[in-house]
Amino acid sequence: MSAQAQQADHFHSLHRDGLLLLANAWDAGTARLIESLGAKAVATTSAGVAWSHGYPDGDLLPVRRLVATIADIVRVIRVPLTVDVEGGYSDDPAAVAETVAGLIDVGAVGINLEDGGGDPELLCAKIEHIKRASARLGVALFVNTRTDVYLRGLAPPERRVEETLARAARYRAAGADGLFVPGLTDETEVRAIAADAGLPLNLLARPALPAAAELERWGVRRLSAGSDISQSVFARTSALASGFLSDGDSRPLGADVMAYSQLNALFADR
Structure with a gap:
């Protein structure tokens, strides 16, 4: 098993017990700094990466710049890296899989992939293509799927848990x-989704959320x-x-x- 494949397996294991805290980086310097503070893994923020290259967030960063950024980050860190893509x-699942394969080639072991306001079936197709590509490359890529049901209000409040679980x-x-x-911040809704999703639940840091120890009791496995x-x-x-x-005051x-x-x-020493 390659070192990258071992790192991917380790990244999967970080979601099984406890709560994985991810302080998102946007370039090699911030990634190395975060690693030096004891981070078990490093994640990127698509917004931060885009802004650092002079682009707005929202699928507008040229892929070649993303791949080059990830290659720079992998060069300076030793912990697993997951990439917000x-x-x-x-919208072409095959093209998405090709992009992700390029990220695996330079050392990524995880990704975030979002549905946004799009059709869930399209995201399913992207996931399937990505999984086939990662299998060919011999890396068990961790695909963290983001649903924007809460962020974009894609369902009425009383149906958001149901839609998220679906x-x-x-x-x-x-x-x-x-x-x-x-x-997602409400305790009752967090507990319901964590219990029934069948996948490790990742939340986004928000002032309304409690500290890590309490989130772990709610069933959350990752906080970004x-x-x-x-x-x-x-x-x-x-x-x-x-x-x-x-x-001019110095x-x-x-x-x-x-x-x-x-x-x-x-x-x-990098």
Whole structure:
């Protein structure tokens, strides 16, 4: 078994017990920093990756830039990497599988793939094509399927649990390994979906959610920071840059920074 195949198996195992916390990165530097803080795995944020390359989020990042970013990240980390591929950057399941195969080729062992506002059957077809491609490559890719029933309000509030579970059943039958339900925060609904989805449940960090220990008791197996960390970094950069451009005061620039030597050391042995 290859080292990548072993890493993929390990990534699967991280969803079986406890709660996997994923602080999403957007480039090699942030991925290495997150790994150095003790992360068991690293995930990307599609929004952060897109913004770092000067593109809006929403399946608009050129695939070649995504693959190059993932190759850069894999070079500097040693823990499993899962990639947010949005909707796969295509409505053609074969093209989506080809894109994902390119990510496996450079070292990814997991992906997030979303239904958005599209037909669940299309996502099922994408999953099936991806699973066949990953099998050919000898890597048990973890396919975490994201449904936007809550995020986009795709069903009335009283039917959201039912619709989410119906989609989970279809995605599971197509070969999905996990279920991501951003926007889900209510304890009763979380417990119901976690109990009946038949897939490890992934939530998106939200102020309404309790801390990790309580979420684990609810049955949640994965919690993602999403784009929040990158948004916070952009906000901090905006504040510092605007202040400096306004008055040229150097003092705020040196406050609350990581030491140059500490940052440089992160990459010295990579």
